[in-house]
Amino acid sequence: MGSRASTLLREEEIEEIKKETGFSHSQITRLYSRFTSLDKGENGTLSREDFQRIPELAINPLGDRIINAFFPEGEDQVNFKGFMRTLAHFRPIEDNEKNKNLPATEPLNSRTNKLLFAFRLYDLDRDDKISRDELLQVLEKVDVEQKMSIRFLH
Amino acid sequence: MAERWRSALLLCLLMAANSAANSAANSAANTEAPAPASTGNETTGTGHGTATITTLPIVTWKWHHVEVPYLVALWVLVSWLCKLVIEANHNVTNYIPESALLICFGFILGGMIWGADQVQTFKLTPTTFFFYLLPQIILDTGYSMPNKLFFTNLGAILVHAVIGTCWNAATLGLSLWGCHQAGAMGNIEIGLLQYLLYGSLMAAVDPVAVIAVFEQVHVNEVLFILVFGESLLNDGVTVVLFNVFDAFVSLGGGAIDAKEIVKGIVSFFVVAFGGSLLGTVFGLLVSLLSRCTKNIQIIEPGFIFVLGYLAYLTAEMLSLSSILSIVFCGVCCQKYMNANMDENSIQTVRYAMKVFANGSETIIFVFLGISAIDKTIWVWNTGFILLTLFFILIYRFIGVFILSWILNRTRLVPVTFVEQIIMGYGGLRGAVAYGLAVNLNETNIKEKNLMVCTTLIVVYFTVILQGVTMKPLVQWLNVKRATTTELTLVEKVQNKVFEHMLVGIEDISGQIGDNYWRNKWRNFEEKWMSRVLLKPSARKNQDRLFNVFHQLNLQDAMEYVKEGERRGSLDFIRNESAFVDFKKKLEEDYEEAMPDIMADMADDQNGASVMRRDPVPSISLEMHEQNMRGLREAEVINSHHLLDQHLYKGRKQHRYRFSRSHLDINQDENEVQEIFQRTMRSRLESFKSGKMGVAPPKTITKHTKREPQPKMPNGRNKNYHSGDEDFEFSEGDSASGYDTSFPMRVGYRAGAGIENPAFMPDLDPSSPLHIPPWLADAGLEVNQVAPSERAQMRTPGHLHRLASLRSRARSGETDQDLPPPPHRDDDHL
Numbered sequence: 007m008g009s010r011a012s013t014l015l016r017e018e019e020i021e022e023i024k025k026e027t028g029f030s031h032s033q034i035t036r037l038y039s040r041f042t043s044l045d046k047g048e049n050g051t052l053s054r055e056d057f058q059r060i061p062e063l064a065i066n067p068l069g070d071r072i073i074n075a076f077f078p079e080g081e082d083q084v085n086f087k088g089f090m091r092t093l094a095h096f097r098p099i100e101d102n103e104k105n106k107n108l109p110a111t112e113p114l115n116s117r118t119n120k121l122l123f124a125f126r127l128y129d130l131d132r133d134d135k136i137s138r139d140e141l142l143q144v145l146e147k148v149d150v151e152q153k154m155s156i157r158f159l160h
Numbered sequence: 161m162a163e164r165w166r167s168a169l170l171l172c173l174l175m176a177a178n179s180a181a182n183s184a185a186n187s188a189a190n191t192e193a194p195a196p197a198s199t200g201n202e203t204t205g206t207g208h209g210t211a212t213i214t215t216l217p218i219v220t221w222k223w224h225h226v227e228v229p230y231l232v233a234l235w236v237l238v239s240w241l242c243k244l245v246i247e248a249n250h251n252v253t254n255y256i257p258e259s260a261l262l263i264c265f266g267f268i269l270g271g272m273i274w275g276a277d278q279v280q281t282f283k284l285t286p287t288t289f290f291f292y293l294l295p296q297i298i299l300d301t302g303y304s305m306p307n308k309l310f311f312t313n314l315g316a317i318l319v320h321a322v323i324g325t326c327w328n329a330a331t332l333g334l335s336l337w338g339c340h341q342a343g344a345m346g347n348i349e350i351g352l353l354q355y356l357l358y359g360s361l362m363a364a365v366d367p368v369a370v371i372a373v374f375e376q377v378h379v380n381e382v383l384f385i386l387v388f389g390e391s392l393l394n395d396g397v398t399v400v401l402f403n404v405f406d407a408f409v410s411l412g413g414g415a416i417d418a419k420e421i422v423k424g425i426v427s428f429f430v431v432a433f434g435g436s437l438l439g440t441v442f443g444l445l446v447s448l449l450s451r452c453t454k455n456i457q458i459i460e461p462g463f464i465f466v467l468g469y470l471a472y473l474t475a476e477m478l479s480l481s482s483i484l485s486i487v488f489c490g491v492c493c494q495k496y497m498n499a500n501m502d503e504n505s506i507q508t509v510r511y512a513m514k515v516f517a518n519g520s521e522t523i524i525f526v527f528l529g530i531s532a533i534d535k536t537i538w539v540w541n542t543g544f545i546l547l548t549l550f551f552i553l554i555y556r557f558i559g560v561f562i563l564s565w566i567l568n569r570t571r572l573v574p575v576t577f578v579e580q581i582i583m584g585y586g587g588l589r590g591a592v593a594y595g596l597a598v599n600l601n602e603t604n605i606k607e608k609n610l611m612v613c614t615t616l617i618v619v620y621f622t623v624i625l626q627g628v629t630m631k632p633l634v635q636w637l638n639v640k641r642a643t644t645t646e647l648t649l650v651e652k653v654q655n656k657v658f659e660h661m662l663v664g665i666e667d668i669s670g671q672i673g674d675n676y677w678r679n680k681w682r683n684f685e686e687k688w689m690s691r692v693l694l695k696p697s698a699r700k701n702q703d704r705l706f707n708v709f710h711q712l713n714l715q716d717a718m719e720y721v722k723e724g725e726r727r728g729s730l731d732f733i734r735n736e737s738a739f740v741d742f743k744k745k746l747e748e749d750y751e752e753a754m755p756d757i758m759a760d761m762a763d764d765q766n767g768a769s770v771m772r773r774d775p776v777p778s779i780s781l782e783m784h785e786q787n788m789r790g791l792r793e794a795e796v797i798n799s800h801h802l803l804d805q806h807l808y809k810g811r812k813q814h815r816y817r818f819s820r821s822h823l824d825i826n827q828d829e830n831e832v833q834e835i836f837q838r839t840m841r842s843r844l845e846s847f848k849s850g851k852m853g854v855a856p857p858k859t860i861t862k863h864t865k866r867e868p869q870p871k872m873p874n875g876r877n878k879n880y881h882s883g884d885e886d887f888e889f890s891e892g893d894s895a896s897g898y899d900t901s902f903p904m905r906v907g908y909r910a911g912a913g914i915e916n917p918a919f920m921p922d923l924d925p926s927s928p929l930h931i932p933p934w935l936a937d938a939g940l941e942v943n944q945v946a947p948s949e950r951a952q953m954r955t956p957g958h959l960h961r962l963a964s965l966r967s968r969a970r971s972g973e974t975d976q977d978l979p980p981p982p983h984r985d986d987d988h989l
Contacts, residue, residue, distance in 0.1 A: 040669060062667040064839045068657060072664040096665050098572065127661060 015086070023087060027094035037093065041086050051083035052076070071127050079132060095123045235282070238269070239526040240519060257627040259372035259525045263620065266529015273530070280534035284527035286595045290482075291473075293520045294592070297368055298483050299468040300517035301392060302439075302490020304510070309385050310491070316567050316575075317389035320583075324390065324559050325363050325397040328587075331555040333359025336547060345543040349606050353409050358611055360401035361597055362552060362618065366590030367391040367483075368521055369619075373588060373627040380640045383579050387586045395483035395592070396432035402596055403427070403479070409604050435481030436488045442471035443492025447693040450493075450500040454695070460501055461508040464493065465516075496693045524591050525623075531594075532616050539610040548614050549621055557584040578637045585633060588622040589615075717841035718848065 015038050023034055042048075044056050054073055063069035076084050076092045084092075128136045130143070223230075242265040246258055253261070274280060310317070333356035339345060340355070350358070370391045374384055404424040408416055446467045453460045468489050475485035498506055560583045568574040575583070597615040600608045634641070 037669060044668075057668065058843060060667050063664055064836050064843075066660050066664045066667070067838070068660040069664055069839055070842070072661055072668070076668075093665065093669055096662070096669075124658065124661070127657065 019087075023090050026087075027090050028097055029090065029094065034090070037090060038086060041089055051085045052089065053083055068127065071130075074130075075123065075126060092123075095120055236519070236523060239523040242266075242269075242526055243522045253376070255628065255631070257373050257376055257623075257630075259369065259521075260624040260627050262522060262525035263529040263624060266526040266531075267533060268529075269526065270530035270533030274533045274535075280531070280536070282527070283531045283534065284524070284591070284594070284598075286599045289524065289591060289595045290476075293524050294368075294483075294595075295469055295472045295486055296465075296513070296516035297371075297520050297524075298392070298472075298486045299465070299490050300513040301367060301371070301388075302468075302487040303464070303494055303513055305487070305491050305494070306381070306385065307491060307494065309381055310389055313382065313385055313389065316386055316571070317393055319567060320386065320390040320560070320563055321393035322397050324563055325365075325394040326401070327559045328363035328552075328555055329356070329360040329401050331359075331559075332362055332548070332551050333357075335551045335555075336544070339543070339547050344547065345541060348541060348544065348610065353405060354605055354607075357402070357405035357409055357600075357605070360398065360405050361593055361600075361611075362548065362589060362615065363401070364394050364398040364589070364592060365391040365587045366592050368524060368592070369588035369590030369623050369627075370586060372521060372525070373623070373630055374586065377631050377634050378641055379579075379582060379634060382573070383575070383582060383639070386575070387583055392483065392487050396435060396481040397428065398592070398596075399481045399483075400424070400428040400431045403431075406601070410601070431479070431481050432484060434478070435475050435484035438475050438478070438480060439471050439485035439488030439490075440492050442467050442474075442485070443489040444693065446489070446493040447496035447500070450497045451693060451695045453501070457502045457505055460505040461512060464490075464497065464509055465512070500693075500695045528591055528594065528616075528619060532620070537609050537612055539607070539613055541610055541614075544610060545614050545617055549618060552587075552589070552618060556587040557581075560584040560587070576640075578639055581637065582630075582634060582639055585626060585630065588626060589618050590623060591619070594619055717837055718844055721841050721845055 015035070020031060020034050023029065024031065029037070041052070044060070045052055046056060046059070047053070054077070057063065057073040057076065058069075063073065066072070076089065078084070078088060125136070126132070128140050130140050131137075239262075242262060243258070246253065246261045246265070270280065270282075273282060333352075336345075336359065337350075337352050337355040340348070340350065365387070367388065370388055374387065404427065408420070411420075446464050449463050449467070450460065453463070468486055471489040472482045472486045475482040497509070501509070560580050564575050564580045564583070594612070594615050597608075597612045600611060602608045605611070
């Protein structure tokens with residue numbers, strides 16, 4: 007308990023995250039407990055191995071890509087803020103947000119940002135373009151290519 | 161043309177049967193012989209020795225002897241023939257739901273009987289309905305209930321069922337009473353209490369009608385489960401309300417005070433929870449039984465029917481909610497029965513349930529039609545009838561809107577306005593209401609006939625009119641349907657991507673809230689209930705096998721990848737001589753590889769003999785031909801189902817819809833393993849290269865290719881049979897270590913062989929399905945379709961074989977001492 011004191015969530019952090027992501031207080035605390043339960047190393051960040059330890063991700067064809075989406079460019083550790091930022095994309099869109107005309111910064115779970123997230127799943131090298139190879143890779147992952155072979159007999 | 165002749169012929173048959181029944185019934189001295197299986201009226205004599213005989217009769221007419229069963233059977237036959245006629249022409253059933261047509265047929269038949277008899281000899285009596293026709297329908301719904309979907313939406317369902325039904329009952333009763341006071345109905349003697357009683361029996365949405373209508377409409381799952389779940393659970397409320405108001409009516413208005421009302425409320429809880437609890441107990445009893453029925457597999461399927469029926473009757477006996485009881489019986493026993501029972505028994509149960517349920521439903525609707533043609537019950541009161549119809553519709557919609565608005569504030573995915581309309585419109589009344597109405601006490605309620613008539617009219621209105629218009633309404637409103645339209649490839653792929661992504665994120669975030677209780681329940685269930693209720697073999701299969709499978713797959717994963725990388729993906733397949741080379745390589749590499757493998761594997765037990773070399777069997781040309789022919793046909797079929805089958809399904813899709821007439825077997829489990837293995841493989845790759853820093857040793861696996869061989873020499877049929885044997889062997893497997901709840905229930909059957917041919921398509925398209933390997937090497941193009949089910953069904957045999965091989969290896973057998981292939985097959989025969 008003592009060693010983890012430093013990783014406990016502070017009020018102002020919660021406030022920050024709340025403002026940035028739109029999660030509610032209780033949601034943030036719950037997600038934090040999930041974060042800490044995933045964080046076996048107890049150093050306040052998650053590594054790729056921590057994610058891979060989740061068994062259901064192993065049977066998800068996109069598991070690795072999803073994990074990659076959590077890690078910003080070039081880094082191998084994600085802290086709680088980053089974790090929340092990624093998860094925030096998946097909050098349901100609230101109706102009143104649709105009415106806002108070009109707010110200063112769009113909320114993370116806006117339609118555009120959701121689509122951006124999905125785009126990044128394809129765009130592995132993060133050049134903001136989906137190359138033919140990247141698309142092919144996705145298709146491979148769902149195994150269309152291999153299984154679309156027909157053995158035509160002569 | 162032929163169809164029309166057939167239909168005409170059937171109609172004639174129907175009428176003939178009918179008149180036969182009539183004349184027979186008439187000659188039976190005019191007793192009102194109730195329709196199917198009622199033993200209420202005793203038959204007049206048994207036909208034994210009535211009059212004194214003077215000479216030995218060679219043949220006698222013993223109608224009385226068989227009267228009741230005969231009529232029962234005849235009516236069942238007639239009803240089913242009606243259904244036959246209806247279903248002969250799909251053009252009609254596309255527009256008019258089958259139930260409506262059945263009611264119309266009932267009218268016709270009723271008319272014929274009326275014409276013959278001047279009296280309605282056959283009616284839908286409440287006894288028959290409640291005791292002999294309804295239970296099997298509800299049992300079927302309970303048994304086939306998509307549990308996960310049901311329990312996820314249970315809150316919403318309960319709110320609609322309880323509050324919605326009470327609202328309907330109260331408003332209908334009060335409004336009618338108000339109108340009565342205002343004089344809109346003329347001179348009828350119905351008091352407030354009776355109005356409330358009437359309201360309570362009209363309030364309930366009927367499960368039979370809902371299924372019948374929604375079956376053809378295919379709305380999306382959530383909408384369906386909401387309406388359907390509500391129709392099932394509201395029985396608890398209906399029973400209570402009906403009994404309470406019935407008692408009040410008997411007591412008379414004056415005797416009702418606060419105490420009685422409190423008792424009424426208490427009785428609701430008792431009835432509803434008592435019924436559910438009773439059903440659960442029976443469900444657990446069935447599960448327990450299914451654990452012990454290994455030696456009587458032939459009557460194993462029967463237990464669920466008997467015990468389900470007992471659950472129903474026991475609840476009736478204790479005046480609890482019988483429908484709730486039987487629903488929960490089915491809901492609870494599903495999982496354990498499917499895990500414990502023999503595969504054949506599982507099929508039998510499902511099929512038999514559907515037969516009974518469908519059959520009963522048909523009979524119910526036909527008799528609903530027949531019962532209308534009866535002059536004695538008809539009382540027409542325009543005001544009453546029209547107002548009832550009006551109020552039922554209005555209040556249903558209002559109720560649904562209000563409740564949905566309240567519920568939407570706590571749901572993740574709100575129920576849209578359009579869906580709410582469908583929910584409101586789908587509030588169909590059916591035979592249950594009619595049964596309750598006929599059960600009314602005539603002495604207390606003078607206007608019973610009026611109520612019965614109105615009930616009938618409401619039922620007809622909802623089933624026929626609303627049933628017919630439901631489909632166009634759904635299409636017009638563009639309700640989100642259960643997806644059956646063909647999407648383009650890109651759309652499909654994209655949808656899959658999103659699904660998988662969503663599921664992945666949910667898993668990462670721990671699916672908070674919703675899943676918390678589910679996890680708790682799952683833990684509890686695994687610890688306690690599975691121990692008691694599952695057969696030891698089934699339990700073992702659920703967790704340990706998965707671990708073993710896990711380990712074995714890891715090894716294979718590695719082997720395969722290394723091999724594939726080394727040779728280039730498809731090279732070694734297309735290479736005709738590769739076959740022979742492998743053999744040599746195996747011998748060489750066997751020793752090389754062994755130590756490496758041993759070193760790598762954490763699990764020593766498994767590290768023993770992953771590879772095995774098998775002698776090359778002799779080739780028979782005849783076999784070749786046969787296989788080729790079979791292959792061609794199979795391929796043509798397979799190529800049609802390619803895309804759909806082989807796109808990985810997201811976890812959400814693993815739930816299936818409830819359907820009255822279709823048995824869906826979940827066959828997605830294979831995919832899950834495949835995905836799992838790929839992922840693990842790729843992870844291991846990175847892990848290994850990181851750890852070892854050197855090129856992985858050359859290890860040959862190709863035991864994957866080897867495995868099929870031992871089967872070949874046993875004759876061509878063996879090839880196909882072995883598939884089945886493997887299938888049967890693995891039936892007990894349910895290797896789902898993850899999600900033991902509904903979606904992954906039935907035999908996680910891909911039993912997951914060690915060499916899952918799932919790998920093969922990657923690197924080895926010549927998966928050992930129908931093509932024996934030697935064929936592949938005989939110069940044929942080996943890029944073939946991999947019908948996944950077939951392929952993966954075969955693997956369990958491999959698993960077994962490998963297991964036996966492994967044990968033999970451990971016991972020190974050398975290669976030379978390999979038992980001949982046929983011998984090995986005997987192991988798993």
